[in-house]
């Protein structure tokens with residue numbers, strides 16, 4: 001019997017069980033079979049047959065006992081948690097097998113159960129995993145409906161978006177300093193846009209007071225010619241230009257995703273150089289519009305399990321939506337904890353190489369933010385500053401290479417945009 005009062009389910013949860021050597025697998029099967037909202041799709045005892053069974057039986061949730069052959073199981077898990085598989089995996093491990101669980105979560109498991117666990121814990125865990133799966137399927141299908149393969153924004157400059165799927169990982173710190181470093185490295189125009197609609201604080205990080213904001217410019221964009229737009233971005237003494245977020249909370253309410261696309265396109269159209277965009281940690285329509293407009297995505301995360309999990313989920317969604325992962329530069333910030341999670345594990349879990357690490361440097365980073373001065377100029381001897389300068393060099397190199405490769409692939413398209421967009425064209429059919 002169900003242990004809680006759930007209304008009759010709209011869809012039954014199909015559960016596949018891969019048991020270990022103990023009787024827990026059979027017990028889980030009997031618990032699943034007894035639930036009104038679940039169906040036992042099958043029990044697979046041979047690891048080699050799991051993938052075939054997943055294909056044939058189309059389970060929603062897989063209960064995977066990690067008791068035997070951990071290495072093979074982790075490998076299997078990586079393949080099963082690929083986005084196209086569309087199932088949620090719950091790993092079952094012994095109490096104390098923290099490392100195994102951590103590995104499994106990094107490889108995309110949705111949850112875990114530690115033996116011994118009770119019937120209500122098992123049932124709750126399966127339901128939670130299924131709910132999450134349904135939610136993710138709905139999000140992905142609405143994203144795919146909203147953005148069926150739009151082209152990159154017309155631009156002469158290059159748009160670089162800095163995004164951290166988890167909040168607080170250092171996105172603003174990297175965006176601000178990357179913008180300043182790019183200007184110093186290339187001597188080109190750099191416009192830094194604060195697209196953090198919640199609590200944008202680029203202006204504080206650069207100690208600026210500005211009369212204009214993203215919201216204000218957006219409200220008049222259609223009436224502005226390039227000369228007026230140019231006057232609306234605020235010059236900073238580091239040499240970059242800045243378009244800050246609204247100073248008051250809610251000042252950006254009601255802004256439409258399409259308006260962001262237009263703003264970035266117009267700013268990039270002001271001339272050669274870079275538009276660096278700081279974002280907030282939400283994958284909503286505005287963020288997707290911003291991602292659609294960029295040529296490079298600097299993806300910021302930290303070497304901690306929760307941040308990595310969110311990053312992995314973001315990347316899974318991006319893969320499903322046919323975004324070009326080659327255009328992403330993965331940055332591992334606050335690399336103090338790297339003893340906990342190894343670099344190879346991070347790269348394997350995310351399926352993306354780490355382009356740059358940024359050292360954990362609480363002293364210089366905090367002082368630079370508190371004083372409102374760039375880390376890369378005022379604390380340039382710190383390792384973190386040097387790491388960000390190197391990141392700027394990598395990006396500048398990428399754009400230069402695209403210019404050189406113009407023979408094979410046009411660096412400037414007929415509509416004036418430079419290079420391909422982050423969003424690859426969807427394959428026909």
Ligand SMILES: Nc1ncnc2c1ncn2[C@@H]1O[C@H](COP(=O)(O)OP(=O)(O)OP(=O)(O)O)[C@@H](O)[C@H]1O
Nearest residue numbers: 167168169170171172173334359360361362365366
């Ligand atoms: N490399 C680093 N070393 C030490 N501390 C850092 C580093 N990078 C960022 N921080 C600290 O992390 C905190 C968050 O940084 P920041 O505001 O840049 O993150 P964010 O991802 O933009 O956050 P939010 O989601 O609130 O916008 C700050 O207190 C900052 O001092």
Ligand SMILES: [Mg+2]
Nearest residue numbers: 171172196279
């Ligand atoms: Mg921020």
